[in-house]
Amino acid sequence: MTAQRWTRRDFFRSSGLTAAAVIGGPALLTACSRVDDSSGSATSATAETGADPLARFREAGTIKVGVANEQPYGYRDKSGNLTGEAPEVARAIFKSLGIDNLEAQIVDSFGSLIPGLQSKQYDIIAAGMFITPERCRQIAFSNPDYAAANAFLVAEGNPKSIMSFEDVAKGDAKIGVLEGAVEKGYAESSGVAGDQIKVFPNQNAAFKGILAGRVDAIALTAVSLRWTLQQQYADEPLEVTESFVPVVDGKEQTGAGGFGFRKEDTALREAFNAELKKLQEAGGVLPLIEKFGFSATEVDKAAQLTADQLCAVS
Template sequence: MTHSPLTRRDFFRRTGVGVAALAVPALVAGCTAVDNGTTTADPKTGKGGLLDRVKSAGKIKVGFANESPYGFRDKHGNLTGEAPELARAILKNLGDIKLEPVLVDSFGALIPGLNAGQYDIIAAGMFVTPERCGQIAFSNPDYAGANAFMVKKGNPKGITTFETVASSGSKIAVLEGAAEQQYARKAGVETGRVQVFQKADDAIRGLTDGRIDAVALTAVTLRWALKENPDYAAELEVTEGFIPQIDGKEQLGAGGYGFRKGDTDLLAAFNAELKKLQDSDGVLPVVKPFGFGETEVSKAAELTAEQLCAAS
């Protein structure tokens, strides 16, 4: 099976890398090897790189954009979310390294801020794309983008894929500009049975009042919406995640952590610990509270950053 990578932001619009300036200190404290904060290890000894420095300091600065459920501050002001919590598990195994959060003002400002040395890792669920790979290095992916449907309890129409939407004659909701509209069309869903909404909340209300049979979005988005709106839980559920196909190609995108290109020692160590967690089924328990499921985790474990960076 071949893969066709997504480049959406927040799974459906996670594109575009901005160049906005950040109102945070110009350099990360303690990272003085070069102006942008990169600390290259000695090629003979492997010592003196960023990994050694953060181990010695016991802390590392991470950039995030305050977007739930990927990386955000909770009601107590603490950094949490899928990416920071998994990073905590990995960095704990690398030497009990604590996270120091650096909030940026927009998602597009994350890469410029990293390269400027304002933090050492991007922990924001960023999709790995060839364009971004030209600017920074990525860890291997920790999650992949799966789709799902929000339906009435018991899934009375038996909706599991876009093909079952077409065969059952169901009506579905999609968000304007989202990839799900294309998936539905390619699967044979009649145009009149696809209703476009501006906001996820409006689409969900269309489901509860019976105007549509399902809301088609990413599995993570739908699970998080259900968790954050417990009033819906009595009458709605989210189907199992799946990867849509167009012309035999899986529409698969995946997210990882961003590093400066020179920080190869930290990146290699980070990837090694991520692999250990993936092999021991240790990722899902960490990310499940944020709406991530088995499909997202298992598909990511099959991919590498090298594959995603080279995708056409």
């Protein structure tokens, strides 16, 4: 691993989960599903505790995935379909492993994903989660499938000239971050005062917050901000700044995202990694996610990294 430390979000806080929905094939959310499945089915994440689940997932043809409702990483579209960068990549990989259906658990906030995985609400996290040393102490990760820089969502014309966290620290601007996100840590490490930081539970709340004048900027990945602005708020007087790589203690904090697994599910993660590598070498990742605003730059950079590198403390 180089001197760079690749991060996405900080530790997660526990919170409740919403109802699940079964998806497969074209990814249509077709039915609600209990998470605490008491039927003893082969797809239950609580079944056969201690056994690696790959074989039984193949037999059942279904696996449960935890997804945060954050565009463009994983979300429901207007027709009720589950889509986004992470679900589309996961769907392709699991189909190659003989698992045709994803049973998706949509969580209330990004911060509830790791607790949900640890408590066996679902079997993997498919939410574009950045791989960090802190998170690696809690769960295991696949190798990354994308990398992304940060940016700010600001009012048109960027009246407070916010281009970096240091700019915020030097002035009186207030910024919004998502619950459980690394951007809060970036801001604090750059000298932004606590009363200048507003934490929002999700992406939609953050966008509404800046429109209501509660904050002057929203800090998130550039891909996420540009996609959401284009898809949902194109008529609003907002813009996204140029992307940048935050620097903390002299080290660049560029992020690379992957899929989260419980530490004991070794064979499942290794099989997933093997199929991901095949997909990357065949040039198959970009066609799946470029419609969500990702480019060859994000895909190619991720293919040069491994989870072991990203989990290492620099």
